[in-house]
Amino acid sequence: YRCEIMKIKKLICFVNIFLFFIFFSTVNLFAHEGATGIIKERMDKFKESKQLMKTINAGLQQDNFKVIEESAQMLLIWSKEMHNFFPEGSDVSPSEASSDIWLNPEEFKKAIKKFELASLELINKSNTNDRDNTINSFRNLAGTCKGCHEKFRN
Numbered sequence: 768y769r770c771e772i773m774k775i776k777k778l779i780c781f782v783n784i785f786l787f788f789i790f791f792s793t794v795n796l797f798a799h800e801g802a803t804g805i806i807k808e809r810m811d812k813f814k815e816s817k818q819l820m821k822t823i824n825a826g827l828q829q830d831n832f833k834v835i836e837e838s839a840q841m842l843l844i845w846s847k848e849m850h851n852f853f854p855e856g857s858d859v860s861p862s863e864a865s866s867d868i869w870l871n872p873e874e875f876k877k878a879i880k881k882f883e884l885a886s887l888e889l890i891n892k893s894n895t896n897d898r899d900n901t902i903n904s905f906r907n908l909a910g911t912c913k914g915c916h917e918k919f920r921n
Contacts, residue, residue, distance in 0.1 A: 806862045809852040816845055820912070823889070823905055832893045835901060839889040842908070846883035850876065865919045878915040885911045 826834035885908040
């Protein structure tokens with residue numbers, strides 16, 4: 768009976784992760800069209816981070832904690848440089864960046880810091896090879912992406 772409950776919990780976890788990726792995959796496929804300079808660079812970096820999240824998800828399915836840790840390390844690096852990709856005036860089309868980034872820079876910095884801390888947490892949890900805690904850390908990281916997009920993306 769207990770084994771069946773664990774299988775159901777794992778299934779629910781993977782369904783949640785799958786739904787997360789479907790949600791973020793509905794972004795306009797042509798978002799990069801016409802993008803140049805820092806806006807294109809920023810869009811490319813976010814595309815890379817989306818791919819890293821998919822890699823982490825695959826790592827979770829295979830219990831490949833090394834892949835999870837390496838991908839989370841790359842996200843941590845991105846978190847530390849992300850603010851450099853949002854100079855004033857870089858909210859023009861085709862950018863999806865909300866003007867709230869520049870109107871409320873302290874909140875934006877806090878959102879980036881949450882992403883940074885969640886990336887670090889995922890690194891630490893993946894190093895323990897504890898699947899459940901690693902999954903929870905991944906969910907937390909995904910939540911920081913979603914929260915920032917809801918607040919600071921058009």
